[in-house]
Amino acid sequence: TQNNLTPKVMKESHPSFGFYLTKVKGLAPEYNQHSALDLKDIFSLTKAKLKASAQFNYMTDIPWLMKQYPAEYRSCPLLIVHGEQRGSKSALEKAASVFPNITLCNAKLEIMYGTHHTKMMLLLYDSGLRIVIHTANLIENDWFQKTQGIWISPLFPSLLGEQSAHRGNSATNFKGDLLEYLSFYNRPDIDEWCKHIKGHDLSNSSVFLIGSIPGRHLAERKTSFGHLKLRKVLNLHGPEKSLVTSSWPLIGQFSSIGSLGTDQNQWLCGEWLASLGTVKGCSLTSKTPLQLVFPTVNNVRESLEGYPAGTSLPYSINVAKKQPYLRNFLYQWKSDRLSRSHASPHIKTYLRVSPDNSSVAWFLLTSANLSKAAWGVLEKNGSQFMIRSYELGVLFMPQYLVSRKVFGVPEVKERKANMETISFPVPYDIPLIPYSNKDEIWIWDIPHIKAPDRHGNKWCPP
Numbered sequence: 001t002q003n004n005l006t007p008k009v010m011k012e013s014h015p016s017f018g019f020y021l022t023k024v025k026g027l028a029p030e031y032n033q034h035s036a037l038d039l040k041d042i043f044s045l046t047k048a049k050l051k052a053s054a055q056f057n058y059m060t061d062i063p064w065l066m067k068q069y070p071a072e073y074r075s076c077p078l079l080i081v082h083g084e085q086r087g088s089k090s091a092l093e094k095a096a097s098v099f100p101n102i103t104l105c106n107a108k109l110e111i112m113y114g115t116h117h118t119k120m121m122l123l124l125y126d127s128g129l130r131i132v133i134h135t136a137n138l139i140e141n142d143w144f145q146k147t148q149g150i151w152i153s154p155l156f157p158s159l160l161g162e163q164s165a166h167r168g169n170s171a172t173n174f175k176g177d178l179l180e181y182l183s184f185y186n187r188p189d190i191d192e193w194c195k196h197i198k199g200h201d202l203s204n205s206s207v208f209l210i211g212s213i214p215g216r217h218l219a220e221r222k223t224s225f226g227h228l229k230l231r232k233v234l235n236l237h238g239p240e241k242s243l244v245t246s247s248w249p250l251i252g253q254f255s256s257i258g259s260l261g262t263d264q265n266q267w268l269c270g271e272w273l274a275s276l277g278t279v280k281g282c283s284l285t286s287k288t289p290l291q292l293v294f295p296t297v298n299n300v301r302e303s304l305e306g307y308p309a310g311t312s313l314p315y316s317i318n319v320a321k322k323q324p325y326l327r328n329f330l331y332q333w334k335s336d337r338l339s340r341s342h343a344s345p346h347i348k349t350y351l352r353v354s355p356d357n358s359s360v361a362w363f364l365l366t367s368a369n370l371s372k373a374a375w376g377v378l379e380k381n382g383s384q385f386m387i388r389s390y391e392l393g394v395l396f397m398p399q400y401l402v403s404r405k406v407f408g409v410p411e412v413k414e415r416k417a418n419m420e421t422i423s424f425p426v427p428y429d430i431p432l433i434p435y436s437n438k439d440e441i442w443i444w445d446i447p448h449i450k451a452p453d454r455h456g457n458k459w460c461p462p
């Protein structure tokens, strides 16, 4: 297995490639036991002794987070990297002041409306370093009743000899890309963690890193981040165009949608789809079919949380009104195979699927929602690339994980996974279910009063 996880977590017949979902309270044990983790599980994957950790996130409930660490590790140095400003920054400082082992690091956000959205854990042990990249805020509400995604790295051993940015790298350049991403914070506390990363052997990390750093990126920097980084990786390492033709749909699944422009060809079906539709050797493909998974009002109403699930699905009416064309691409949230149709999605995933829904060419788990702020937008006639937010994700490519050209798609009724096609544990049901003509897209700042949710409440936002 890619990770030396204890067998209880890994279902041997179904390699997870380090990809897990969060546990959901109340599900039958089989849906939580194998490829589902909660934060306490993540901290107890190894017997090694934790020395220090760093938590990159958007929202952190410090007292709750501290309780998730095993008691013996609650005094280890903990760096919390956040993007809070003004009032919420002083609230975080106040909460942190109670814990002498906590250092706060404020990521700079110099472009309006940018957020520090990246969700990553760096866990330094006495015998190695583990990296976790995920989609959940460090608050209780994000960890027991939603569908969230987690990538767990192997426990990377220390490098023998002096630390180095160049030794202990992998064919996917994961170590190099992670150090480049972290260097852009330009923060001494993060530079200290770069030394730890340089001192470890990440040569068996078999995923690609796709990050976003706020800024107006020029020249070769344009392809270091956002959708242009994904375009570059797919161009160099992606599937063969003879196999993955432009008839293979691109599925985007996310928990928020930004302002994408009044014409779909400006950004969504323009530069963004051109990047995600890229295959080896060429980038500008003819139109790739686009399928977007975002919950309907009914999906939210029928969720475990009921309408309040919608507070983590911040799609506003003023943005929705400007882009009615999205309706043509929309599919419901449905995850019956994993018993998570009612665990509202806060996970964000993107994948390329074959027209017959049997194969997956690649799979991306990321913090990036469907927005220009997260993925970047070309400006000044393509000479600069503007990103507003910090984002981080990992790209799973079959050639690098199972030396196959494609992954299989898990059957809803799981047959014994035959080994010639190794399926990727896609967190929602394929084929996708389109919106019915009565379905409406979830919008969080308008009333939903046609029917009550499972708690008997309707939705009347302030």
Ligand SMILES: CNc1ccc(C(=O)O)c(C(=O)O)c1
Pocket: 058, 059, 115, 117, 137, 255, 256, 312, 313, 314, 346, 369
């Ligand atoms: C404006 N702030 C946020 C917008 C969307 C999301 C999301 O992930 O859907 C998050 C977050 O939960 O990190 C924050």
